[in-house]
Structure formats: C-alpha cells, structure tokens
Amino acid sequence: MDHFAPESDSRAFRSALGSYATGVTVITALDAEGRPSGITANSFASVSLDPPLILWSPKRASRRFQTFTEAPVFAVHVLARDQQAACDAFVRPEGGFDLVPWREGPEGLPLLDGCLSLFLCRREAVLDGGDHAIILGRVWEAARRDGHPLLFQGGKYGGFRANNELHPGPEAEP
Numbered sequence: 001m002d003h004f005a006p007e008s009d010s011r012a013f014r015s016a017l018g019s020y021a022t023g024v025t026v027i028t029a030l031d032a033e034g035r036p037s038g039i040t041a042n043s044f045a046s047v048s049l050d051p052p053l054i055l056w057s058p059k060r061a062s063r064r065f066q067t068f069t070e071a072p073v074f075a076v077h078v079l080a081r082d083q084q085a086a087c088d089a090f091v092r093p094e095g096g097f098d099l100v101p102w103r104e105g106p107e108g109l110p111l112l113d114g115c116l117s118l119f120l121c122r123r124e125a126v127l128d129g130g131d132h133a134i135i136l137g138r139v140w141e142a143a144r145r146d147g148h149p150l151l152f153q154g155g156k157y158g159g160f161r162a163n164n165e166l167h168p169g170p171e172a173e174p
C-alpha cells in the first residue's frame, strides 16, 4: 500500500477516494430565472432518519454552484443501471433536459423518469466544505421502486452483484 500526503499529491488522493464505490444521482432544481437545472453527483449521502436529512456536495468551481446553493428546494434522483444516458447528460453544464424524459413535479421541480428512488428536499443548511459546499436537505417526500443501481468506482460505471455466499443479507438470517 502506497502512503502519501494529500496536500502534496492530490492525484493520489483523488485516486484513493475513487476506490470508494458509490451510487450515482442527478440533482435537479430551478435556477434564479425558474429554468430547470440538473447536475450529476456521487457525493450524495444519507445523514439522519429523524429528522429525515440527506446531503450532497456541489463543487465551488461549477457554473451551477450558485443555482444549487441558492435553490430553496431540490430533487435527488438515484439512477438505475439503465440510466447511463441521464448520468452523462447532466455532467454537461448546459444540462440534459433535452436528452432524457422528465416532467414538472411539486414546486415546479424537474423530475426525471425511470430512477430507482427520489427524494424531494428543502434546503436545511449550506455548510463550508473546502472547495465544495455541503448542502443539507430535509426530505419532505420520498419514493422508490425495485431495480438495479448504476454504480461508480475508480472512474468506471458498473452494476451491483450481491455476495450472498460470504455475507447473507438481513432477510437471510435465521
């Protein structure tokens, strides 16, 4: 195992962080002019069940940073494995609403079709996170369906395969 100081080797730091596998989300909101905005993000995390809180981190350098830190409400879409097109579409600064099916939801929020789960959030706090901010959201409505997630690890996308032989899930316990 190679050891390094993140401050002097940011490449190695990035690469070590990238070994942590995540799901992929698209966060949507309305900008100050009321136009739909969306961004692909894997910094999403659950925070609290009671009250229901989640977080994600927009990069300060992003052209969409202000839109997302100022939006009073936003939607988090957890992508399914067959939603690579949505993931790619919202990496682009001009957004991808012309490329994927979506509809207008509560409070005018743009909602993408076909995701695995959806969290409608009110901005609870925006915290300092270095070259990112940490947006804490309070979930007022959530939805889910069965399906397979899109995963991201080491700069690559893939799917999930349960390792039932090594670690039986909770429902397999006697």
Ligand SMILES: Cc1cc2nc3c(=O)[nH]c(=O)nc-3n(C[C@H](O)[C@H](O)[C@H](O)COP(=O)(O)O)c2cc1C
Pocket: 024, 039, 040, 041, 042, 043, 044, 056, 057, 058, 059, 060, 061, 062, 063, 064, 065, 090, 091, 092, 093, 094, 152
């Ligand atoms: C898998 C994946 C995860 C990403 N996660 C984040 C994230 O959590 N926060 C973020 O600000 N940008 C994230 N990005 C980059 C944004 O989607 C976007 O491309 C980048 O911020 C450029 O933004 P801009 O065009 O608005 O300047 C991610 C990109 C990919 C492909």
